[in-house]
Amino acid sequence: MSILALEVGQHADARRVERMLATSTGVGAWDADDRHHEPGIAIGVRSRWVVPEDEGARAIAEDRDRGVVVAWEGRIDDRIGLIRALGASPRLTNAELACAAFAKWGADAPKHLIGEFVFTVFDRRERRALIVRDRLGIRPVYYVVRPDGLVRISSCERGLFACGDVDERPNLKVLASALAGSAVLLNETLREGVHVLEPGSILVVREGGTSTTTYFSVEPGGVDERLAPAEHVERIRAALDVAVASRTRGKWPIAAHASGGLDSSSVIAVAAKQLREANRPAPLLLHMTCASLPCDERRYARSVAARVDAPMVERDGSSAVYGPSTTDEVDLGGPWFEVLRELYGQAREAGARVVLTGDGSDEVQLRHWLEIDDSLLRGEWLDAARFAGLFDEPLDRDGWSRLARGFARNKLPQVTKLWRARRRPGDGLPSFLTPMARASALESLAALEQRRNDVPHPSPLRRAVAVELTSTVGMTLIMQELHSFASHCGVELLHPFLDIRVVEAFHALPTRMRTSFDLVKPTLRTAMEGLLPPEVLWRSIPTHYNDFHEAAWRRERDAWLPLARSSSLARLGLVDPERFRRAVEEAFEGELTADVRNALELEGWLARLDATSRAPHATARSWPDGKGLAP
Incomplete structure (x- = not known):
C-alpha cells in the first residue's frame, strides 16, 4: 500500500x-x-x-x-x-x-x-x-x-x-x-x-x-473446448488458490469482506484453508448487516464464518445516512462508506493491513445477455434455447422472444440496424438533461460502443467480456473510489478474482460453463464444493440493496433538496433547472431513481469542489458556463 x-x-x-x-x-x-x-x-x-x-x-x-x-x-x-x-x-x-x-x-x-x-x-x-x-x-x-x-x-x-x-x-x-x-x-x-x-x-x-x-489488452479469445468440465473446474480452483496465496504472504493478520454472497465467500474459504495450513490465524471477516431490511445477509455471512471457523465483525447499516458531505475522502461515495469506515477501523486495530474482496468476479463471469447470440454464431441452437430459458419453460413467450431477437441480431443484421435507427436518439437518458449535455452523453456512449466493436472477435459476448474488465463504471470510477477510501482508512483492498491468471482461467470457459439461464457462475460454484455451506453455494436469488440505498438517501432529504433548487449542474449548462428541480422533488416523494441519485451525487461533489476552491492556499477559479460542450 x-x-x-x-x-x-x-x-x-x-x-x-x-x-x-x-x-x-x-x-x-x-x-x-x-x-x-x-x-x-x-x-x-x-x-x-x-x-x-x-x-x-x-x-x-x-x-x-x-x-x-x-x-x-x-x-x-x-x-x-x-x-x-x-x-x-x-x-x-x-x-x-x-x-x-x-x-x-x-x-x-x-x-x-x-x-x-x-x-x-x-x-x-x-x-x-x-x-x-x-x-x-x-x-x-x-x-x-x-x-x-x-x-x-x-x-x-x-x-x-x-x-x-x-x-x-x-x-x-x-x-x-x-x-x-x-x-x-x-x-x-x-x-x-x-x-x-x-x-x-x-x-x-x-x-x-x-x-x-x-503493452497489454484483454484478449477475448482463449476459449478451450478441449478440456472436460472437470478440468476447467480444477484450473479455476488452482488459479484462485495461487491468486489468494500471493495476496496473503505478509506476516500481518488478514481481513476480508464478507457480504454473504458467493464471491466474497469463495475468497474467504480459500484464504481460511491456506492460513490454517500455514498455522496462521483465520481471516477477520467484515460484514455489514441491514437489520429489518430485505437485503440483510447475516444468515449467510454467519454460516460462512462458522464453516471456516473465522471471527466476524458486524456493523449495522440499516440506519446509515448519505448526504452531500458524508464521505469527503472521495469524490463520489455511497451509503456504505460510513459503515466501511468502521469495519476498516476494526481491521486496522486487529493489525490487518490488507482486506480481501470478491470484487471482479461479476466482470469475469456474470451473464451478459449475449449468450444467445454467441451460441447462434457457433451454430449451437440447443445452447441458444437453453440460454433463452426454453429448457425450463418451453412455452414461455418471453423465452421465444429472446431467442427471436438473438436470431435477428445474428442472422438479419440489416433488419436490426434499421430497427435501432428508428429508435429515438437518447432513449433512456434523463429527461432533465439539456440538449448539449444529451449530445455529449450520446457521443461518449457511442465511443464506448465503438470500443467494444473494435475488439477483434466475431462474438459479441466475447467482445463484451473483454471490455468489461477495463471499460466500465465499476472497473474505473467505483474501483478507484473504493481503493482511495480504503487507503485513507489505513488498509489496502486486494482482489483475487482480478488476478490475470484467474481472469484467463475464466475466459477459457466455454459459454455454456460461464452461466446458465437460471444460475450464474455455475463453474465457480462447482469449484467451491466442499468449502462453502450449501445454502451459500447454491443460492440462486441475488440480493438487491435498493431499500438500503433509498433509506440512506431519504434520511438526508433536507440536505439534498437545496442542491437541486440551486443547481451547479444547471449553472454549468448540463441540466434544465426547472425540470431537474421537479424531478428531484418528485423522486423524494416517490421512487428515488438512479438518474436522480447520479445527478445529486454530482451536485454534492461540485459543492465540495466549490468550497475547496475558496479554501486558503487553493487556486481561485470561475465556473465555466457550459458553452464549450458539444452543441
Missing part, C-alpha cells in the same frame, strides 16, 4: 512532490518514505508494507551504469518466475527487479510482470520517463501537463492539485457521461485537464511532450 508522486520536466521540484504526498495521506503511520531528485525529475514514494519483500526495502532503485532510476509502487505476484527469467538474486527489491527487467527486455519489460503496480523508469541518457500501469489497471495513476511543459504524476488524483498552481475545474464531458449513468473514466476524470493512464499502458514523457503506448 503505497503512494507514488513525481514531477518530470525542467522545473521538477522536490518540495512540490512533498506537498503532493502530504495531501494523499490517510490514517496510520507509513513504514517507509523514499525520495529521489535530480535535474529533470523529482520522485517520492510513501509505503506501508504488506508482503515480505516490502519489509526494509527501498521503493526507489538506481542503476548507475545504465543511468536508470526506477520508483516502484505495488506488488509482484510471480517473483520466483521473474527472478528465474532474469537470473537475478532473490534478495532484490521489486524496484530492483523492475530495473533489471527493463535492462533485459526494454519497453517489453511490463509484459513479464504479473501483479498490481504503478512504477516509473527515468532514463538519463534518453532524457525520458516511462510510467507503467498494471495490466488491468487495479492501481490508478493520474497526470496533468502544466502550460510550461511540466508533467505531474500521482497515484492519488487530489495530490495533483496540492500545490495550488493547477486550476481544479469540473470536466463537462465526463459530467455529462456521469449524468447518463456511464461515468467510465477511460483517460479522463471528473476534473478538467486530469488524465488517467489506461490499464496495460505506458506513459512516455519527453522534453517535447507526452505519448502513450499499450
Whole structure:
C-alpha cells in the first residue's frame, strides 16, 4: 500500500512532490518514505508494507551504469518466475527487479510482470520517463501537463492539485457521461485537464511532450473446448488458490469482506484453508448487516464464518445516512462508506493491513445477455434455447422472444440496424438533461460502443467480456473510489478474482460453463464444493440493496433538496433547472431513481469542489458556463 508522486520536466521540484504526498495521506503511520531528485525529475514514494519483500526495502532503485532510476509502487505476484527469467538474486527489491527487467527486455519489460503496480523508469541518457500501469489497471495513476511543459504524476488524483498552481475545474464531458449513468473514466476524470493512464499502458514523457503506448489488452479469445468440465473446474480452483496465496504472504493478520454472497465467500474459504495450513490465524471477516431490511445477509455471512471457523465483525447499516458531505475522502461515495469506515477501523486495530474482496468476479463471469447470440454464431441452437430459458419453460413467450431477437441480431443484421435507427436518439437518458449535455452523453456512449466493436472477435459476448474488465463504471470510477477510501482508512483492498491468471482461467470457459439461464457462475460454484455451506453455494436469488440505498438517501432529504433548487449542474449548462428541480422533488416523494441519485451525487461533489476552491492556499477559479460542450 503505497503512494507514488513525481514531477518530470525542467522545473521538477522536490518540495512540490512533498506537498503532493502530504495531501494523499490517510490514517496510520507509513513504514517507509523514499525520495529521489535530480535535474529533470523529482520522485517520492510513501509505503506501508504488506508482503515480505516490502519489509526494509527501498521503493526507489538506481542503476548507475545504465543511468536508470526506477520508483516502484505495488506488488509482484510471480517473483520466483521473474527472478528465474532474469537470473537475478532473490534478495532484490521489486524496484530492483523492475530495473533489471527493463535492462533485459526494454519497453517489453511490463509484459513479464504479473501483479498490481504503478512504477516509473527515468532514463538519463534518453532524457525520458516511462510510467507503467498494471495490466488491468487495479492501481490508478493520474497526470496533468502544466502550460510550461511540466508533467505531474500521482497515484492519488487530489495530490495533483496540492500545490495550488493547477486550476481544479469540473470536466463537462465526463459530467455529462456521469449524468447518463456511464461515468467510465477511460483517460479522463471528473476534473478538467486530469488524465488517467489506461490499464496495460505506458506513459512516455519527453522534453517535447507526452505519448502513450499499450503493452497489454484483454484478449477475448482463449476459449478451450478441449478440456472436460472437470478440468476447467480444477484450473479455476488452482488459479484462485495461487491468486489468494500471493495476496496473503505478509506476516500481518488478514481481513476480508464478507457480504454473504458467493464471491466474497469463495475468497474467504480459500484464504481460511491456506492460513490454517500455514498455522496462521483465520481471516477477520467484515460484514455489514441491514437489520429489518430485505437485503440483510447475516444468515449467510454467519454460516460462512462458522464453516471456516473465522471471527466476524458486524456493523449495522440499516440506519446509515448519505448526504452531500458524508464521505469527503472521495469524490463520489455511497451509503456504505460510513459503515466501511468502521469495519476498516476494526481491521486496522486487529493489525490487518490488507482486506480481501470478491470484487471482479461479476466482470469475469456474470451473464451478459449475449449468450444467445454467441451460441447462434457457433451454430449451437440447443445452447441458444437453453440460454433463452426454453429448457425450463418451453412455452414461455418471453423465452421465444429472446431467442427471436438473438436470431435477428445474428442472422438479419440489416433488419436490426434499421430497427435501432428508428429508435429515438437518447432513449433512456434523463429527461432533465439539456440538449448539449444529451449530445455529449450520446457521443461518449457511442465511443464506448465503438470500443467494444473494435475488439477483434466475431462474438459479441466475447467482445463484451473483454471490455468489461477495463471499460466500465465499476472497473474505473467505483474501483478507484473504493481503493482511495480504503487507503485513507489505513488498509489496502486486494482482489483475487482480478488476478490475470484467474481472469484467463475464466475466459477459457466455454459459454455454456460461464452461466446458465437460471444460475450464474455455475463453474465457480462447482469449484467451491466442499468449502462453502450449501445454502451459500447454491443460492440462486441475488440480493438487491435498493431499500438500503433509498433509506440512506431519504434520511438526508433536507440536505439534498437545496442542491437541486440551486443547481451547479444547471449553472454549468448540463441540466434544465426547472425540470431537474421537479424531478428531484418528485423522486423524494416517490421512487428515488438512479438518474436522480447520479445527478445529486454530482451536485454534492461540485459543492465540495466549490468550497475547496475558496479554501486558503487553493487556486481561485470561475465556473465555466457550459458553452464549450458539444452543441
